[in-house]
Amino acid sequence: MAPLSNLRQGKSSVISKIGDDISGAQRRRLLDLGIYPGATITHCFNSATGEPKAFEVLGSVIALRKEQTDFIFTLED
Amino acid sequence: MPSEHGLLSQTFRIHQLQKLGVNLDKWDYVVALAGNPNTGKSTVFNSLTGLRQHTGNWPGKTVNRAEGAFSYKDNRYKIVDLPGTYSLLSTSEDEEIARNFILFGQPDVTLIVADATRLERNLNLTLQILEITPNAVLCLNLMDEAKRKGIKINEKALQQRLGIPVITTTARYGDGMEALLYAIEQVATDAWPTQQRFKITVPEKLEESIHALESDLKELYPDLPNTRWIALRLLEGDERVVDALKNDEFSGLMNSFQQPPLDLNAELDVLNTNEASS
Numbered sequence: 001m002a003p004l005s006n007l008r009q010g011k012s013s014v015i016s017k018i019g020d021d022i023s024g025a026q027r028r029r030l031l032d033l034g035i036y037p038g039a040t041i042t043h044c045f046n047s048a049t050g051e052p053k054a055f056e057v058l059g060s061v062i063a064l065r066k067e068q069t070d071f072i073f074t075l076e077d
Numbered sequence: 078m079p080s081e082h083g084l085l086s087q088t089f090r091i092h093q094l095q096k097l098g099v100n101l102d103k104w105d106y107v108v109a110l111a112g113n114p115n116t117g118k119s120t121v122f123n124s125l126t127g128l129r130q131h132t133g134n135w136p137g138k139t140v141n142r143a144e145g146a147f148s149y150k151d152n153r154y155k156i157v158d159l160p161g162t163y164s165l166l167s168t169s170e171d172e173e174i175a176r177n178f179i180l181f182g183q184p185d186v187t188l189i190v191a192d193a194t195r196l197e198r199n200l201n202l203t204l205q206i207l208e209i210t211p212n213a214v215l216c217l218n219l220m221d222e223a224k225r226k227g228i229k230i231n232e233k234a235l236q237q238r239l240g241i242p243v244i245t246t247t248a249r250y251g252d253g254m255e256a257l258l259y260a261i262e263q264v265a266t267d268a269w270p271t272q273q274r275f276k277i278t279v280p281e282k283l284e285e286s287i288h289a290l291e292s293d294l295k296e297l298y299p300d301l302p303n304t305r306w307i308a309l310r311l312l313e314g315d316e317r318v319v320d321a322l323k324n325d326e327f328s329g330l331m332n333s334f335q336q337p338p339l340d341l342n343a344e345l346d347v348l349n350t351n352e353a354s355s
């Protein structure tokens with residue numbers, strides 16, 4: 001398992017876990033955006049400052065911050 | 078550039094459909110347009126009302142509610158276009174406008190417009206809506222895109238599983254609009270055998286707390302619908318909902334939907350200008 005923040009640009013992987021550090025409303029928001037175990041996620045591009053990063057999941061591009069991607073885990077790519 | 082939808086909505090005609098624009102003096106039923114961002118809600122709205130709500134990726138994004146009217150067969154409908162949202166647990170102001178209307182605007186029919194090419198993503202909101210009302214229609218839009226991508230959807234199976242009418246459309250070209258109107262009519266007039274299907278069962282202890290909170294809420298706000306939903310959010314500690322209760326926002330909410338939305342006058346101006354110049 002590796003944090004999503006390690007996923008290189010252009011690469012895809014499968015989400016395996018959302019860490020316990022993300023809880024309550026924040027966790028629910030991620031689930032609503034399609035971040036859940038089993039979903040395939042692709043690191044599309046970075047914003048000019050490097051953060052947030054853009055990921056494609058379930059056919060839509062969403063922005064995630066490092067505080068989130070450090071605690072979302074994927075299978076190795 | 079002339080709006081492509083202005084042209085399309087004028088050429089598109091359905092027997093027994095009358096587009097009534099902003100003619101909103103009386104209606105038999107209220108239809109709310111719900112769905113994820115960018116699924117074609119405003120395009121459907123324009124097709125049915127003859128109005129020209131902005132559509133498109135950007136700046137076509139809907140940020141406030143817009144109201145229009147149409148009549149179909151014997152009934153007049155008020156239809157409310159809403160901003161797109163991924164969830165009823167909103168995080169932004171425009172998402173909150175959508176969720177407040179879906180929860181507290183008491184629509185007779187909630188028309189869920191889904192992107193057929195992203196069905197899995199779109200079913201999240203669909204299920205959240207079915208948890209609060211069975212009076213819904215699922216419109217699988219962008220079917221032209223789905224076909225182009227080789228996506229096949231078994232809409233009969235989906236309809237059976239969800240318990241609501243499922244209609245495939247390509248709203249940009251007016252395809253499927255007649256079937257959609259028929260489904261709206263069926264649900265509005267109770268001709269469709271709807272049932273509450275998606276009641277999530279919770280442990281008894283939790284159910285007791287929900288009930289206790291619900292009766293408090295009903296005492297405070299006798300006309301407030303969906304108190305169960307509010308009670309669940311309060312138990313979760315949803316800050317926005319806790320604040321809404323603290324600031325007594327629920328009391329003004331129901332009345333606010335009786336007033337026209339803020340941008341309606343702007344919409345009227347646009348129509349008047351167009352008429353004057355043509």
Ligand SMILES: Nc1nc2c(ncn2[C@@H]2O[C@H](COP(=O)(O)OP(=O)(O)OP(=O)(O)O)[C@@H](O)[C@H]2O)c(=O)[nH]1
Binds near residue numbers: 118
């Ligand atoms: N190919 C195709 N495009 C469509 C269809 N329906 C709508 N569109 C296009 O999709 C884009 C978004 O449509 P809108 O009607 O603005 O979508 P919306 O759901 O109101 O979007 P938000 O208000 O941002 O949530 C526009 O460019 C439409 O022309 C369709 O059936 N097929």
Ligand SMILES: [Mg+2]
Binds near residue numbers: 118138158159160161
């Ligand atoms: Mg819109």
